[in-house]
Amino acid sequence: MEAIPDQQAALRLVSLYKSYGDIKAVKGINLTLKRGEILGLLGPNGSGKSTTMKMVLGILKPDAGEVFVYGQNETAAPVELKKRLGYVPETPQLYEFLTGIEYIDFVAEMYGVAPAERKERVSHFLEGMQLAGHENEMISGYSQGMKQKIALISALVHKPEILVLDEALNGLDPRSARLVKDLLRELASEGVSILFSTHVLEIAQALCDRVAIMYQGTIMAEGTVAELRQTAGLPGSSLEEVFLKMTGTDDIGEVVKALSR
């Protein structure tokens, strides 16, 4: 059957498949990200979240299936559509010998964003992320959290309409996690659509409007975390086991507390 693209959806994944040799990482998923929505891709490690996101970005070519960006087939016009996306990978690789601002400027140049066009925007993000005053320091001296924030700002310089964030709160201290959450909320209220992956149930709950539970390469369920918790609590629910695997560990307890405030 021919897939009918949905003009209203920021992002639509239709029957996506991806294997690595014998490993079937993603097994026919369908997913819609609405405009201005923060959608969580929630699942334990190895469930196929990063693979899915890389296919959305065009970094990995699906074995089958299609990605639509605002109704347009991404495989048909990849470069134009990619400009509408911003991406922070699970472990961002920054050029450590640059300063934070040099790195952001470097990325902005790649996207063709003129200095005058980005200056105010970058300053706003540096302030918001509490990095102002550190932007002229070498990235090699930054904490993990500061690097995460620089990666996030770099992904925002070209004003993407869709933001794809792979475990973007990992390595952040509670206060920074809170700042990132506030920034993401602000962007969503401006109409930016955000696909956010996490393996931590509580982070999804604190941040996302809606979540899709991913497990062993498929989407098991979709809804608000409250709705899914209720389903998981039902006797014999297949979600129960998945939820048990995603309970927050002690080291993210403080982050979750800050997020939930």
Ligand SMILES: Nc1ncnc2c1ncn2[C@@H]1O[C@H](COP(=O)(O)OP(=O)(O)O)[C@@H](O)[C@H]1O
């Ligand atoms: N480059 C790769 N080569 C081989 N197997 C991979 C590769 N990347 C991921 N996988 C496997 O694919 C599955 C899904 O991985 P991934 O998409 O990274 O899941 P998640 O992001 O949810 O942890 C896992 O079994 C993982 O080991």
Ligand SMILES: [Mg+2]
């Ligand atoms: Mg991953």
